[in-house]
Amino acid sequence: MMASRHVARFGACGVLLLATAVAQAEPDNPECIAPAKPGGGFDLSCKLAQAALASSRQLSLPMRISYMPGGIGAVAYNTIVAQRPADGNAIVAFSGGSLLNLAQGKYGKYNVNDVRWLAGVGADYGMIAVRADSPFRNLKQLVAAVKANPSKVVFGAGGTVGSQDWIKTVLIARQAGVAHQQMRYVAFEGGGETTTALLGGHIQAASGDIGEVVSQLDLKKIRVLAVMSDKRLPGRLADIPTAREQGFDIVWPIIRGFYMGPKVSAADYAFWEHSFRKAMATPEFARLRTERDLFPFSLTGAAFDRYVKHQVKEYRKIATEFGLVYQNL
Structure with a gap:
């Protein structure tokens, strides 16, 4: 009887601690970085996330969108890795074109392993x-x-x-x-x-x-x-x-999604990943995605990380065949 009371008390405390950890992981200044000027695909991705996370009540605070143009995503990538690697507030939009640039070595000294791939939310x-x-x-x-x-x-x-x-x-x-x-x-x-x-x-x-x-x-x-x-x-x-x-065996998806800095805490990453999974499971998300002329593509966390790295590997093969690789990554 005494043992079961202790177990019950420990279980209740564990649930409380877990709830507290999750609450603490929620960003206090959520930000989506679009690596381009307003308008265009990166902006579209951030606005989709902004609307979806708000409508599904995953964020208590409104998410702002900031713009960081340059190098078709290179400036934002380098900034997050070098200057804001542990920023749990920020997610950064990317597309299939970003992965192709990574495969060609166009993002400088950084490669596909230098960020944390978070979620894919749609495809063209x-x-x-x-x-x-x-x-x-x-x-x-x-x-x-x-x-x-x-x-x-x-x-x-x-x-x-x-x-x-x-x-x-x-x-x-x-x-x-x-x-x-x-x-x-x-x-x-x-x-x-x-x-x-x-x-x-x-x-x-x-x-x-x-x-x-x-x-x-x-x-x-x-x-x-x-x-x-x-x-x-x-x-x-x-x-x-x-x-x-x-008769032409060519499939070319243009995925849209988000990544985070390489040193964000496990709790911060888990909060965002959980939030995207819950948001993308709602009928409202499907409507928001369709409004932006995107098609279903939903992956998060480790599965998404594997997908991204596989795509970059395939793009690198293609780029090498056409003499487009600028660095030995």
């Missing part, structure tokens, strides 16, 4: 589009034209040589037997400029993300020849064939 997918009145009705026809005369088909995208939009085009070219050096490619500042150039007839095909062109699909001004997902996307995008089903 690569696509190839043409104008609605283009003679190309499918990806095979476009690739056949490139193979017949690479100089006559101009691709455009929001990114320079080595960007993920560029890599999407050269992966297709390679499977068609066309050397990437023969491809004609025009780099733009972003998806908006690319679409304008496509509609103006300055380029014949655009490489980008499906989420960027949904509004143009509604206006029936462009035709998406292929989406680079493992299977057809749901809803109004279900009629768009994948690259894979047209």
Whole structure:
């Protein structure tokens, strides 16, 4: 009887201590860092987290968004690792493009092992589009034209040589037997400029993300020849064939998620990971994600860490094949 009373008292104390630890882990100044100027994908990710964590009541205090542009994420990455490694208040947005840059050594001396990968909250997918009145009705026809005369088909995208939009085009070219050096490619500042150039007839095909062109699909001004997902996307995008089903085995997800500094405490990391898991399990989160033209992708903690490191390894293989690796990481 006495022993059971002691056990009960110890259990109650343990629960109280655990609850206190969790309460103490909640950030007193929650911040989401978008590694770019306002607008764009990083800002979208932070606003999704801001809305989702608030609506699911995971945060007692409002989360502010701060902007840290530079080097397509490099400035934010270096700042968190070198200057704010133990900051449990801050999460930093990243995308699949960030992982590609890491794989190429574009973040300086730091690599994929130098931060704590927290959560993936959504995904977009690569696509190839043409104008609605283009003679190309499918990806095979476009690739056949490139193979017949690479100089006559101009691709455009929001990114320079080595960007993920560029890599999407050269992966297709390679499977068609066309050397990437023969491809004609025009780099733009972003998806908006690319679409304008496509509609103006300055380029014949655009490489980008499906989420960027949904509004143009509604206006029936462009035709998406292929989406680079493992299977057809749901809803109004279900009629768009994948690259894979047209004979081009290319799947290119653009994940959106967050990381933290390498020295954040276990309690701080656990609080954020638990909060994202709970928020992403709600119907409200699915609605918020859909509003931002993102598709389901939900991973946190150790599973997410493994996913990120696997992706960087795969990107590094691709980058090496095209001579894009700048450092021996």
